[in-house]
Amino acid sequence: MSVTAPRGFRAAGVAAGLKADGARDVAVVINDGPSRAAAGVFTRNRIKAAPVLWSEQVLRGGRVRAVVLNAGGANACTGAPGFQDAHTTAERVAEALEDSAAEVAICSTGLIGERLPMPELLAGADEAIGTAARDGGLAAADAIRTTDSVAKIAFKRGSGYTIGGMAKGAGMLAPSLATMLAVLTTDADLTAEQCDRLLRRATAVTFDRIDSDGCISTNDTVLLLASGAAGTVPDEADFAALLTEICDDLARQLVNDAEGASKTIAIEVVGAAGEDDALTAARAVARNNLFKCAVYGEDPNWGRVLAAVGTTDAEFDPDQVNVAINGVWICRGGAVGDDRSKVDLKPREVTVTVDLSAGSDAATVWTTDLTVEYVHENSAYST
Amino acid sequence: MSVTAPRGFRAAGVAAGLKADGARDVAVVINDGPSRAAAGVFTRNRIKAAPVLWSEQVLRGGRVRAVVLNAGGANACTGAPGFQDAHTTAERVAEALEDSAAEVAICSTGLIGERLPMPELLAGADEAIGTAARDGGLAAADAIRTTDSVAKIAFKRGSGYTIGGMAKGAGMLAPSLATMLAVLTTDADLTAEQCDRLLRRATAVTFDRIDSDGCISTNDTVLLLASGAAGTVPDEADFAALLTEICDDLARQLVNDAEGASKTIAIEVVGAAGEDDALTAARAVARNNLFKCAVYGEDPNWGRVLAAVGTTDAEFDPDQVNVAINGVWICRGGAVGDDRSKVDLKPREVTVTVDLSAGSDAATVWTTDLTVEYVHENSAYST
Missing domain, CATH: 3.10.20.340 (ArgJ beta chain, C-terminal domain)
Known part of the structure; x- marks a missing residue:
């Protein structure tokens, strides 16, 4: 279920050839609305990957139509060409959705310092958008794994709404977000300001409190997308508690799967x-x-x-x-x-x-x- | 040679039974003067071992007659009884030297949280004082090893004076001194204020710049003892340069011997x-x-x-x-x-x-x- 547990979301995970072993490596999460309020928190590392720089701009608008995620390459320390790659990806997704690139967020994970194989990535994004469905949440969570041994998903029902989520991350986990990507979704009706406030409050006591190796990544991103499809304006305290539970659940899954850990x-x-x-x-x-x-x-x-x-x-x-x-x-x-x-x-x-x-x-x-x-x-x- | 390279110093290293393998584990360095100016720098960890608390008091007086060092136990996190053990050791050494315990510094290294076996330690201190000699520098350096694979010593001649030193440390090496004990000696004629200024200047760019594992010890101690036996009042800049060379030499020896390191x-x-x-x-x-x-x-x-x-x-x-x-x-x-x-x-x-x-x-x-x-x-x- 993961990100597609709440109404209003479709997702997919496909194998585009970015991972050497042929496993799934490109995912999309699409918010079909009616609302598309969103917020994000990002790495505090001053060396920020191109997708982080891109997505920070997108989230400043408080709206996200879709998120494209890839494993198999962090697109970090890739200079202006790397940023252009992120931009190109967003444009391609926007075109396929007949929407604006300014509302397409990007997340990448993998090795730092190498350009992404753009033909494969763009073809993968096309395929993911073409196959995105209400039952695609698990495949999306699978596609963003790197050294993660299992996909990390969670969802919970509140009063008239649902919150779902997926995450990845197994090393370079340290506060200022653990090195991780996470997408949280809800069909509650929230404003962008609410999304921002609620997301910061929840991550501060969950994702920000796991630390596998003290190393802070260049790519950390946690996004919250609200579709409003349930038509429910939630009690904010109740929603905060439920969102914190989901984040806590995902954060614990990350620590439990941390690279090489035995305890x-x-x-x-x-x-x-x-x-x-x-x-x-x-x-x-x-x-x-x-x-x-x-x-x-x-x-x-x-x-x-x-x-x-x-x-x-x-x-x-x-x-x-x-x-x-x-x-x-x-x-x-x-x-x-x-x-x-x-x-x-x-x-x-x-x-x-x-x-x-x-x-x-x-x-x-x-x-x-x-x-x-x-x-x-x-x-x-x-x- | 090590600490006994300069005139005015005797040293010894003996096996007192603190190390399970029967190797040398108690050392003394004795300053026979005519001067006994001294300075020390200590760990910045707020959890300070009893010998650090004791020696900080001693060094406030700017004079050191002798240093007793032991491996096989850090005497850290041992509470008031541990501090009393350090005091007792200093008293015993002072008695043997017919001198004041207030001028006897103590250094310990080994496991945290256990009391020292006092009968063995005191007997070892007696034996070390009884056998301390001008050629005892290497044995003293050997006695303070824990996981160090080799003894670390250094000495250099300046214009009319000599500086010598010994050090131990192989893990828990981080700035705020690497986890280490070091005793530096010179037969130059220096005031306590000069010792303090020169030691701080030298350690700041040497011992303070090695970092094997980011862990800061409870026992770090670096002492400088000046006997004045050469009768030379050195040019301070020249002395500073030579002392820095000695400290740099010892610090590099520590890093090169760091626990388990291959690079x-x-x-x-x-x-x-x-x-x-x-x-x-x-x-x-x-x-x-x-x-x-x-x-x-x-x-x-x-x-x-x-x-x-x-x-x-x-x-x-x-x-x-x-x-x-x-x-x-x-x-x-x-x-x-x-x-x-x-x-x-x-x-x-x-x-x-x-x-x-x-x-x-x-x-x-x-x-x-x-x-x-x-x-x-x-x-x-x-x-």
Whole structure:
């Protein structure tokens, strides 16, 4: 179902020859309206791929008729010719839909620094538009996979409307959006301003809180498209909650499928003097290679957790920090706590709780362990 | 020679039983004067080991009679009892030297979160003081090794004086000092204020610019001890240059021996609008796991270099950044440059040059690749 769960949307995923293995690699999501309100959030990396530069312009208009997505090439660091390629793709899609290129968003993922094979991509876009259908959501989600082992989709029903979504991303996952593409759709009737506000609120506590390797991509894009086909003007708080659930679901799917990971780690920071402090501390732990290696080795090395927290400016007293791993408080008051042999690190899901004893705020960041497989996968990516 | 190359110093390294394999694990460096001016720089991690807290107090006095160092335990996150252990050790050494504990510095390295075996440590300190000699520099450097595969020593002669040094550190190497212990000695006649100024100047451009894994230790300590035994008041600029050479030599030895590394990578950022910009950009590349994996795979993946630089606030225009790997400018103007197949990544030494085209400042950070061996070594450290 994914992006086609809400009414008003068609989608397709086709094999255009961009991936060497002949798998699906070009997708479209088409909003047939009646509304086409939309919003987007994009990478905060200053090196932005051509499709990001293009789509940022499109989203400034607050309307999206269609999104074209491709795997097999990021179209990043490709200069003016790469931007022209994005423009050409949008024009081709607009022509096929008898619409305006200014309302066609583009998302790309794959290797940085190479031009896209335009004849294949354009033919793929034509084919995708020609075959786009109400049951095309899963094929679209499949087409945007790179090293993702599974397609990521989600949908939920609200009061008189539905929200759907698809996402991809398995490496280069870090806040400022994880390296990822996601398209969220709804048949609720929303203005572009509402889309923007709701999308920012939802991504800030979901996609922005996963961090597999601290690396921020050039291509991150999350789009929200509203067709209005359900004819429902939703209660904004209800919609926000449901959208956050969908984003959270997709974000967790991304972390669970992160490149080479053997553990999914929730870093919960509690007792913080503010939410920013909690987030800062959680991210420092999530990016600490030594700690991530220890989890891979099923070693409850709380000293590395403390050493990571100690690099931040979060408010805490070193003698009052407590750390639990999978519920066992192995560090109390900044020193040895309960017996570390009680910590069971065999399950895939690991929870690290850091109590800063400085207040009552909390935040959680999801990350993964650092494994031999991660190194293998990322040492052989472009060769 | 190491720390005993300058006159006025004795040292020893003994096996006290702190390391499971029976290797040397306790060292002393004794300054017999006539002067005992000294300075120290310490970790900027807010979680500071007990020996750091102790030695910071000692160095506030600007005088050091002796340094006791141990491997086999960091005495970090050990609370008040751990601090008392450091105090007790200093008292014991002071007693043996008939001197003041307030002039005995302590350095420890090893696992975080465990108390030191005090009977063994104190007996080792006694033995080390009893056997300290003018030829003990190498044994002392050997005793402070943890996962270091070799002892790191250096010395150089100036005009009428000598500077010597030893260091340890192989993981958790990141600015704010790499995770390391280093003791530098000189027989030049310097005031404590000069020691402090000269040490800060030298470490800022050497130890502070190596970064193996972005992890900042709880125990980093670099000490400079001046005996005045040569009777020479040095030209400060000459001394600064020589001390920087020694620190640079030791810092490079640390990077070359970093845990599990197969490549030593110099990240040179040139054309920066300021030295801070150059450093920020170089550090971002040095900490990018994806790039470090690519170097391990001998893949000249310049896109990952750009993506790392793009996460910083350094001044640059994405369309004017150039990147060379081992002298081949494979990225020009933010896009594809020379043929990447011309890059030879087989040698251990790798140089990445990033030209920001924004000014005339430059800085270099040394790092290593991210390897399967690094993950192995750090997933099995405390178990």
